[in-house]
Amino acid sequence: MIKKTKPLIIFLLSLLLTIVGITVQPQPTMSETENMTATQEIVKANNSFGFDVFSLLWKYNQQENIFISPSSMSFALSMLYNGATGETAREMREVLHTRDLDLETINSQNQTIREILTNIDPQVQLAIANSLWLKEGFSFQAEFLNNNQTFYNAEISELDFSSQEAVVTINNWVNENTAGKISEIIDSIDPQEILFLINAVYFKGDWTYQFNPENTSQREFYLTDAQEVSVEMMSQMSDFAYLQNEYFQAISLPYGETENLNMYIFLPVEGSNLDEFISLLNLENWQQWLAQMRPIEISISLPKFKREYEQEMGDILRELGMQRAFSAEQADFDAMTTQPVHVSNVKHKTFIEVNEEGTEAAAVTSIGVRATSVGPIMEVNRPFFYAIGERQTGTILFMGTMLNPTVE
Secondary structure: OOOOOEEEEEEEEEEEEEEEOOOOOOOOOOOHHHHHHHHHHHHHHHHHHHHHHHHHHHHHOOOOOOEEOHHHHHHHHHHHHOOOOHHHHHHHHHHOOOOOOOHHHHHHHHHHHHHHHOOOOOOEEEEEEEEEEEEOOOOOOHHHHHHHHHHHOOEEEEEOOOOHHHHHHHHHHHHHHOOOOOOOOOOOOOOOOOEEEEEEEEEEEOEOOOOOHHHOEEEEEEOOOOOEEEEEEEEEEEEEEEEEOOOEEEEEEEEOOOOOEEEEEEEEOEOEOHHHHHOOOOHHHHHHHHHHOEEEEEEEEEEOEEEEEEEEOHHHHHHHOOOHHHOOOOOOOOOOOOOOEEEEEEEEEEEEEEEEEEOOHHHOOOOOOOOOOOOOEEEOOOOEEEEEEEOOOOOEEEEEEEOOOOOO
């Protein structure tokens, strides 16, 4: 006899704005060594999972500007994992690369990461918000709710899902926790839905070494189909961590006062392409590339760009091996509720804006490009890969490909 199960909905919202003029009060932090030790297992797992997801997205979307947040997905799925049991839990551990970690370690290390990241720099705003929206009258296991509240600081609310007010309430939370960049995530609620699990990651920071708007000019960006588009290209010269090899040029552009957060740009060498680069993208190579970067005076030109990205992640997660969670017949979430439930969809929605503008841009002195430069030149004028990472823990917050900066 086939059992009827109720669907669960997971939303992942990630916002990234790179501009200037953000100030928050600094908070006490652990030493870099303590940060890395306390989180290294889950960071490796989360980053490996992120590379797996990204590689599959690229496999099916090579003509699109991709932008995802591995951290957002890992947080949300870790919250969901607190409710999984049996083979459903085993599949999730395999996909999330946490097969050797117990639930307590996963939860406690994710908690430490969240606390570190949200207090990382006085000039960077980084917020991680989680919420569980429960159908009124539906029974959930106390430990599932307590774990998510304790370790993920999740807001937990019970709503009348038959009322349009529930839609408004959830969308208002999304709007508030993404600074208005994503105002709506649902337009209605199916009668069978019993839980919305939402993670939002919001980032807004200023460059440590800002681009002078006077150095921004219209230049050509060369697309994969031999076409060209005109883009606003920011330029400056300064000392940045840099790596060049037979595959790519790479540079690290720091944010804020502490330089713990960085945008990493990887530009495949001419004659190569992003497909070849992404085939090399894995945890071991990533760690080696970052370790090999060395500071050098360099002329960097980077296009301004803005991107909104939305992707249903169910098929990707199934292909990676997380199949039972989506099956009405096989899903096992007995640690969440005594009633049969399954995941109906996992929606990932992101936004990024990279530019040189902001409330303090005109008043900040920036070193411009000098014609007498004898150092390397990195002109990002063709498709590239980029990521936002936190240096102390090694966490990758965001990663993406930019094929055409004029497409939002």
